Amino acid sequence: MVKQYAQPGFLRPADGPVFDSAQGTAIKKAAVLIPMLQQQDEWHVLFIRRAERPGDRHSGQVAFPGGKQDPDDPSISHTALREAEEEIGLDISRVDVRGQLAPYHTVSNFSVYPFVSIIPWPQKLIPQESEVARIFTIPLRWLQDEQNYYLKTPEPRPHDFPGPPRRHPVVYYKRFENELLWGATARMTLGLLQALDEGTVRIG
Template sequence: MQALNKLTAQDISRRLQAVNPQRSFDVPSNLISDQFREAAVLVPFVRLRDEWQLLYIRRACSERDRHSGQVAFAGGKRDPHDPNLYSTALREAQEEIGINPQDVSILGHLSAHHSISNFKITPVVAQVPWPYSLQLQHSEVDRAFTIPLTWLADPRNHELHLRELKGTNVPVVYFKEYDGELLWGATARMTLNLLHMLGVDFSTLDQPIAKAA
């Protein structure tokens, strides 16, 4: 797993473009609605203490937000004025955590993921210089934090649980807590997809081990 830290930004970009993933970690196709809305998130790589880390947020608690209080990547739904989904991810990251689009180096994107709230989400992978003076929009974001890529890739730190969704038991990805934060659901699936594209083997994730509460 330490080999992940030896990857350059160019290496990451090439792997995102060259690899045809054997699995996407998306939700089962029978649970994907035809009436989805487009969205995009920014998946930022940052270099910290000679290792790659990913930058996450914890959403602010709000009764209007179905994903209130959850760990996520900065992002949101596509605006009619956004020329493409890359623009959506950059605009939302600027609005939510204050990252200037001019400071972002786009490395590529992952295949789309679907959420239970009927969004088709495109994860836009990028590098952001670090340290960076983030400006959180506190009405939407409670906290921004990083998790080391090698910790995310360690099979001891994630597992599948069964969770009931629309009357069906669906395998849901859960990571162990990191710095008090719990990464699970769609953002966890995007994270696994990214790691898979970088060459991490997730064959141990083939079987759910328990039913989540």
């Protein structure tokens, strides 16, 4: 049986076109960490809700810890770890990186590289107040339940919103503890489910 996430539209890796320097626009790189943990003998995935910040297009959204690559970062995986340490106080010396998912290309011309990891639990995490409003986890089995996610035709962007017009359906999850997982983070979550199913990333 073909998984729902493998149906057309769910695992499309890009929100928009990706440009290269030959066209005059350099692709910007970013990375996120997808932390997985065991809580009461059950796997969970850790998410954050970004702090509300005027002018930030991702303000208040559910995301994975992560951010833009710095010139001093020795690798893109280091970017994911550094950002997780800064944003949620994660002890990166205890992080077990298990694999990398395919990069996700955004309308803002970023290539986002997701890294799946296992973190020890429980541990004390300290959100960076200027960046993170909440740290929470969602059970993996809930994320895998096909009744909990769907495709939705996007509404037109406001005329003053940066980026090209939306042309593709958007992935949404049902609310979990009143948190809304959607868009790029939801697609990367489905990419995680696919990697776990196919065995390209192993956590057990």
